[in-house]
Amino acid sequence: MTFYIYLPHSANSHKLHVLYWLFGLTCPDENFTIKSGAQRAASIEGVALMAPNTSPRDLNVEGEADSWDLGVGAGFYLNATQEKRKNRQ
Numbered sequence: 001m002t003f004y005i006y007l008p009h010s011a012n013s014h015k016l017h018v019l020y021w022l023f024g025l026t027c028p029d030e031n032f033t034i035k036s037g038a039q040r041a042a043s044i045e046g047v048a049l050m051a052p053n054t055s056p057r058d059l060n061v062e063g064e065a066d067s068w069d070l071g072v073g074a075g076f077y078l079n080a081t082q083e084k085r086k087n088r089q
Helices: 029-035 038-045
Strands: 003-006 017-020 047-052
Touching: 003 029, 003 038, 029 038, 029 047, 038 047
Parallel strands: 017 047
Antiparallel strands: 003 047
């Protein structure tokens, strides 16, 4: 899994709060980092940012392209109910 992590300069001197940004469906981690401008506010407030790419790519999972409205790379937060999806990381 790919992650975007932003650490403000204050990370070297004390513990930080962390904001985890979880995008949905087909958005990669770059969407948050490019479009939000959150780094400036995080720097001022001393907050770390962490945005994982929640949409797996190039897995070739059986049936991943069967639905036009979700598409390849759509991500969901759930517990797997089928053996073939049990160990996705």
